[in-house]
Amino acid sequence: NAGVTQTPKFQVLKTGQSMTLQCAQDMNHNSMYWYRQDPGMGLRLIYYSASEGTTDKGEVPNGYNVSRLNKREFSLRLESAAPSQTSVYFCASTPGLAGTYEQYFGPGTRLTVT
């Protein structure tokens, strides 16, 4: 039981390049989230998916797109990377929206945009 997995662990991009961050969970959870973590800013929600087939914007969605590929997988795409997107990205999942559930986090992807 791996929980939440993320690939890649590290990535360096040049300004304007694109890439997709992958996230998968094996806990049969319905809801999945993408956060970014910057020094002094805490964790900020980028996008979330309440269930397979739905996605919604979070607090800081500009410059990102997401795809809920199936119940297990939720990817985050940077179409044209900018230095302001240098950050650590975390994926999380939770059983569902009904009720109060803790979120389970992946190990993170450390992205640097030069």
Added chain:
Amino acid sequence: EDQVTQSPEALRLQEGESSSLNCSYTVSGLRGLFWYRQDPGKGPEFLFTLYSAGEEKEKERLKATLTKKESFLHITAPKPEDSATYLCAVQARSGNTGKLIFGQGTTLQVKP
């Protein structure tokens, strides 16, 4: 606007020196308050969920408490392995989105 503020930003303790971390929150109806531990280079790890004022939960040397405006994470006789960043987050009743609002965290260093 829903908001979470943690204090202090950083805390240095000697092994065995007990202390508390604070999490103040404003939210339009609290569904739950969460505490997480984050080690350097890793994702946050869930510790506790608190639902209503007066509730307390314990795990080893950690005890979390909740009032209507704040939560405390009490660390009793800490050990060096308790060194980490502790994150507090709230989930609001409104919207039913499951979203969490995080504070900036408190980085704890416990010296032997």
